[in-house]
Amino acid sequence: MDSVVPAAPIYEGSEWDYDKLRLVFDACEVIARDELGLDTYPTQVEVITSEQMLDAYASVGLPLMYRHWSFGKRFAINETLYRKGLQGLAYEIVINSNPCLCYIMEENSMTMQTLVIAHAAFGHNHFFKNNYLFQQWTDASGILDYLAFARDYVLKCEEKYGVQKVERVLDAAHALMDQSVNRYARRPRLNFLEEQKREEDRRQHAEATYNDLWRTVPTPAAMKRLKAEDAAKVQTESAQKMGLPEENILYFLEKNAPQLASWERELCRIVRNIAQYYYPQKQTKVCNEGCATFVHYEIMNRLYEKGQITEGAMLEFLHSHTSVVAQPEYDDKRYSGINPYALGYAMMADIKRICLDPTDEDRDWFPAFAGNQDPYGTLRDAWANYRDESFILQFLSPALIRKFRLFEVRDDEAEPNMVVDAIHDEQGYRKIRAGLARSYDISRREPDIQVADVDMAGDRTLVLRHTVYNGIVLDEKSVKAVLRHVCALWSYNVRLIEVDAVTEATLKTHEMKAEK
Amino acid sequence: MNIVDRRPNPKGKSLGNRRRFIERARGEVKGAVLDALKKRKVTDTEGGEKISIPTGGIEEPTFRHSGSGGKREYVVPGNKQHITGDELQRPQGGAGGKGSEAADNGEGEDEFEFVLSRDEFLDLFFEDLELPDLVRKRLSETASPELSRAGITMSGNPANLNLVRTLRNSMARRISLNRPKWGEVDALKAEIADLEETGPEEALEAARAKLTAIERRIKAIPYFDPIDVRYNRFQRVPKPNIQAVMFCLMDVSGSMTEHMKQLAKRFFMLLHLFLTKRYEHVDIVFIRHTSTAQEVDEDTFFYSRETGGTVVSTALAEMQRIIKERYPLEAWNIYAAQASDGDNFGADSPRCIQLLNELLPSTQYFAYIEVSDNGVFASHRRTDQTDLWRSYAEAAPGHPNFAMRRVGDPAHIFPVFHDLFARNRAAVSAEVEA
Incomplete structure (x- = not known):
């Protein structure tokens, strides 16, 4: 009997304990490292209760966070949904840190714990360590220290200046988070000790080189006397000094807002650093979840093949895997956009198929890797070098478009009805692929708003510019609310102009007067 | 790999944030609580209350695209009968796209529902109620202080003498100074009586000298000394009328x-x-x-x-x-x-x-x-x-x-x-x- 079964199952039944976790982890590691070629940070598995999971939800998944009412609001929402049974909790949360933190819930069955370890401790972990966006924008070894610093700093500010004043700044900064990431320049790495020192240095530098510019800006009356070209010169000079145009709004406010205290500037900095930390995650939902889902599927299957998990465990896993990668169709009432797990997993499984067993169509579309017999190498390369947009643009195959029965709908204000632009046929593949990729382009999903100008010659009005693509303007109500926050930080009037990207025509102007 | 059990860690890390949130939405929450009260049975004071409040004061605005207008494209799964060029009715409400797209933009969050715990509920309910004259009564209460035990002291009223402590100190002192016991004196006296009748003169003398020494020693080391004495100490504490x-x-x-x-x-x-x-x-x-x-x-x-x-x-x-x-x-x-x-x-x-x-x-x-x-x-x-x-x-x-x-x-x-x-x-x- 023993000769038929290659190895005895590591565990049976649904109860888990630490020894089993360790054994399963080791078994997964063998497969991940030796067979899939994954390269991961060391892992720390932390067992938590469902209540702690709710806590973790509230602070956007981070283990440490400063205090803010909005996290309490999120907690209240999640708690209500959970208690009502409308929403289950995630089986795990994984933090992009070194060592990689995996939170697993005590309620999970042993099979779920195995799945979670395969998914998070290897899938996500590999992606975090190897994807270029994470390498470029985040520092896994520094994030926990930085969060601790942020939490303590906010706490200190609250003690010193009062919760209300701190909240005023944080509320405003939170509203601008999406527009406060550096998209191009490389961001210096975070390190707790350096960070502390630099905070100190920054303050001293600001004191030492106190910028007299603001005090000496000529008044309008004085400006009139100046020649027109001098006025223009003042304007360009100050614009240059402030580095305009600036895409990172909080960065601009932190450096240039005239009336912020230094601790308020530091708060802005903390918020934008956290926004920056999340920037890669926002752009790699499909890749990241696809990677983790593909990895757990491979690992679980191999464990089963080796006889390390039982048939019962395999069935339990398949049940949960299937519901994770389910993609409801557009007319289904469960439909809420494309499921990143489903799309990601399907694409990766598709890449594996193309590598191993391509059709003629695949050879035409993917000459670079079709039939190369190295699926994991190809996938590792994809995981390392792409984000959602480029990944879809590069790897979405006609076979998959047909499988998902994707079609593209055009909704043009100028036309009476919506029109089906492309379907899953020969003429439509490229269009659908490009369209889907575009919908994952973060610069299209989120409004492109930059600091365009400051009226240095006049009343210091801050001018924000929204570049409008395809005539999609901003939501009026939210603009008002956010501009109020910008005013709170800038302390003077703020104007937001919406300019068409192609024609350069100004479509809309929003004004917000500073409260005196 | 490391496995850490975080379960014993304090839970309720979010409570502080939650309290701040309720503080923030106080006006709305209060209104909702008073509404909920009308429907509530009074005997039912154990549970919390589910309330829903308008999102007005607690919204977190961000710049976002408007839900309609302009030129948009949607790629969606599950085509059944459409071919290129088909025209589709716009969904009602002008949200554009496939309905759910609008929700993706963050709209549709008008009412906000959550559960208050019993304490939060009652606190809000009782917030601006105050029992009349409570404060005045409290203040006047402090005028009637009560004595409470507050340790041991060296000086005090004989009525508060702490016998146990005093005796213990006395005994310790007597033992440490090697005070002769009464038994020894009695034994010695008996021995002297014996010797007076029968014994040799020297032994009698020696016994007598010993008795004198012992008696002197007993006199020098008293049974109770003022330094042994301990008293119970009482302190006057204002007793709140609770x-x-x-x-x-x-x-x-x-x-x-x-x-x-x-x-x-x-x-x-x-x-x-x-x-x-x-x-x-x-x-x-x-x-x-x-x-x-x-x-x-x-x-x-x-x-x-x-x-x-x-x-x-x-x-x-x-x-x-x-x-x-x-x-x-x-x-x-x-x-x-x-x-x-x-x-x-x-x-x-x-x-x-x-x-x-x-x-x-x-x-x-x-x-x-x-x-x-x-x-x-x-x-x-x-x-x-x-x-x-x-x-x-x-x-x-x-x-x-x-x-x-x-x-x-x-x-x-x-x-x-x-x-x-x-x-x-x-x-x-x-x-x-x-």
Whole structure:
């Protein structure tokens, strides 16, 4: 009997304990490292209760966070949904840190714990360590220290200046988070000790080189006397000094807002650093979840093949895997956009198929890797070098478009009805692929708003510019609310102009007067 | 790999944030709580409450694209019958796209629903209520300090002598200084007596010398020394008056229907809940009356039937008697709530007023609610007043700690309660006078 079964199952039944976790982890590691070629940070598995999971939800998944009412609001929402049974909790949360933190819930069955370890401790972990966006924008070894610093700093500010004043700044900064990431320049790495020192240095530098510019800006009356070209010169000079145009709004406010205290500037900095930390995650939902889902599927299957998990465990896993990668169709009432797990997993499984067993169509579309017999190498390369947009643009195959029965709908204000632009046929593949990729382009999903100008010659009005693509303007109500926050930080009037990207025509102007 | 068990870590990390959130949305939450109260059973004070509030004050705005207009493209799965060039109706509401796209943009979050815990709920409910004169009473309470044990001291009143400590010190000192025991002296004396008769002279001399030495030593080392003595130390600590007694007076004569009793019951329970929140210990005394009054237990109070006339003053007299007997004013805060349908034996009114005038100065608060069967008293402007109402109205003006109200419907109870204990009672007394 023993000769038929290659190895005895590591565990049976649904109860888990630490020894089993360790054994399963080791078994997964063998497969991940030796067979899939994954390269991961060391892992720390932390067992938590469902209540702690709710806590973790509230602070956007981070283990440490400063205090803010909005996290309490999120907690209240999640708690209500959970208690009502409308929403289950995630089986795990994984933090992009070194060592990689995996939170697993005590309620999970042993099979779920195995799945979670395969998914998070290897899938996500590999992606975090190897994807270029994470390498470029985040520092896994520094994030926990930085969060601790942020939490303590906010706490200190609250003690010193009062919760209300701190909240005023944080509320405003939170509203601008999406527009406060550096998209191009490389961001210096975070390190707790350096960070502390630099905070100190920054303050001293600001004191030492106190910028007299603001005090000496000529008044309008004085400006009139100046020649027109001098006025223009003042304007360009100050614009240059402030580095305009600036895409990172909080960065601009932190450096240039005239009336912020230094601790308020530091708060802005903390918020934008956290926004920056999340920037890669926002752009790699499909890749990241696809990677983790593909990895757990491979690992679980191999464990089963080796006889390390039982048939019962395999069935339990398949049940949960299937519901994770389910993609409801557009007319289904469960439909809420494309499921990143489903799309990601399907694409990766598709890449594996193309590598191993391509059709003629695949050879035409993917000459670079079709039939190369190295699926994991190809996938590792994809995981390392792409984000959602480029990944879809590069790897979405006609076979998959047909499988998902994707079609593209055009909704043009100028036309009476919506029109089906492309379907899953020969003429439509490229269009659908490009369209889907575009919908994952973060610069299209989120409004492109930059600091365009400051009226240095006049009343210091801050001018924000929204570049409008395809005539999609901003939501009026939210603009008002956010501009109020910008005013709170800038302390003077703020104007937001919406300019068409192609024609350069100004479509809309929003004004917000500073409260005196 | 490391496995860390975080389960013993403190949970409720989000509680601080949650409190801030509720603080932030206080206005909205408060309104929702008061709404929820109307539907709530008073006996049901254990659970929390699910409330929903408008998102107004707690929204977190971000720049986002408007839900409609412009030129958009959507790639969606699950094509069934469409071919290129098909025209589709726009979904209703002008949200554009496939409906759910709009939700992706963050809209559709108009009402916000969450669950308040019991404590959060009650705190909000009691927030602007305050028992009258509570503060004043508290302040005056500090004038009656109590002695409490506060360790041991070297000096003190002989009455406070701590015998155990004193003896222990004395014994320790005697042992350490090697004080001869009385037994030794007796033995030596016996030996000397022996030697006097029989023994050699030298031995006798030696024994005598030894006895003298021992006796001198005993004299030098006293059994008790002033340094042994210890006294109990007492400290005067102001004792807060943390107990209250609540008198529930109810007319149980035939004219009180079940409905009216239930109304009264809810009022009593709410008052009790409030008092238990404010005081460490709350006693309840139930006094029911017809033409006679008696103290009863809770079940009898609410559920046993009784017939007879109505003489309110008997209940007041009974209350006065019980206060005198069991609840000294300096130790107890006294609250009274009386419920009645307003009937009273006509000639009893002067006596009622007189008793009330005697009682009121010693009570923290006296609330009278007049219950009715079907909400006819819902209007506070009823012209035909009951006997009891008229006579109480006469007594009321001189006493700010007396309030009266009419209740006809369960939904009225909370507002009434709220009114009665509202911080600003000026309005209430004004209405009573009118």
